[in-house]
Amino acid sequence: MPSTVQKVNFEPVSDILTLWLRDLPLANPDLANPLNAVAIVDGEWLTLDTNYKWVRATDITSTASISALKSFPCFSELGRSDRLGMSQKKTNCIFRGEFEFETRIFDAAVGTAITFVMQPLKVRTITIGTRNFSGLVGHGGSGDTDAIVGYVTKLPTSNGGKLRFISGYRV
């Protein structure tokens, strides 16, 4: 079942008060511009560069790119004016804390298909429609050395096309 990108792509289904939400500048501020063809959307996964700024967790020019680092989900919808109004285009991500969210930025078929509840998830470049994103795909399990960023709690096939997952890291 292919995903679709909508206005809101990443929504909580658990309490967000306990989350450590961190606003950091984007290394490339142009990615906050909603008219940018590769703008960052909510539900994409970002990681830190050496300047303590957000960069995409994967190289979205390559569909084979997999995040080698721990990464953090973006909790800022496309084009939010609170982000555009400031000079550094700070973007909100969930830095730490346990959460359960629903995302549309995933591909259930690429790599290891997402097929069962509690399946581990990792971050990889995925294609939705005509462009690429840093999104969730299935993790291969014990033979897969890539970082796990969460676990499936509800499959998109039974959740209106959205993937529900809980956080959880394992490298």
Place this chain on the structure above:
Amino acid sequence: MSVPATMMNELFATKLNSSEGKEKIAEYGGSYVRDRLREVSFARKVIPPEQVTRADCQRSVNHDTLVKIVDIEPQSRAMSITFRGKPTARFIRGSRAEVAFFTISSEMFQKTEQELLAYEMPITKIIEENSVKDIQEIEDREFTIHIEASVQALQTEANGGVSKALKGGTGSTIGSTVEFSVRKGELARTTATTSTEVLAVQRPDFVSLFKMLDGNRLRSERLLMTETDWDDLLNWTVEDFGDRVQSETTVDGYKYNTILGKPYIRTIKTDILRPGNIYVFTKPEFFGKFYVLNNTKFYIDKIANQITFQAWEDVGMSVLNIAAVRKLELYSGDANPSTDTDGYIAAGNFIPLNEEALGAVNNRVDAGLKFPQVSMY
């Protein structure tokens, strides 16, 4: 009313046990050594903020944020025609621009009730008061980045859409770069080498700066400079001042509110407005908007013995007419972020420091540097 600082800290902790006590505690007192001077916002002096409400703002259909849409003056002109002639038509259209709101927050301060008792100064009150000025520092930083982006954008346009270095690099000359919105000072332009050294502002520098604005159907109305650049005025000679002002300045310093007829704003925030950068602005109505959606709010809570407090405001600021600000550079190095010929910007010169680097601690008490050295056991 003045109360001992220790009592203030106790009151602070005690009052937070009741819901009424969570309201701001007004009394304060005590003595302590200040680390640095905190200054109110200079951005607010250039563009006085206007209070807006939700009703003044527009929502987005794509997300839950607000903007205020501002109308820009429409174009019009007149023409001479014959008795039988007709004027050319203009289908009226006025531009509009959005001013986006965002939050500026203090840190979230946390302390246990017991550890608070170890302070004789009213530390919570000091932090609360300083937080307002810390927030205004970030306002100034945002403002400075916006005005710098404005002058560079206009300079690039004047150079045929090409971002050109202004001095800097081999030979270090102005060369073919058009100085439309950014100009080097007299001493900087005649310096053969390139450097980050800030050279003293000369009287012709101000005149040249004013002329960049005054020659474009705008009028320069207000200067913004650092305290250190202003100090160089005190070195002006009798040829600049005339003997009366020179005599006054020698005794009392420069006491006037204007320089060459223009009001000026001085700032000690040299980590935001870096020395060597002097800006001139038009009146605010030609320049931009600074809106306050929510004035500074103060949140305080106590869970068990843990006290938490935080302050924040919601503001939006925008340079809507980028031609209404011009800049004078008093150093010979290239300060164009797009070219950065000498690598000086990459090395942290000329532009505001990062948020986390602002307000570096002046005192060295934690490092044990105070004199005489006394350690009590």
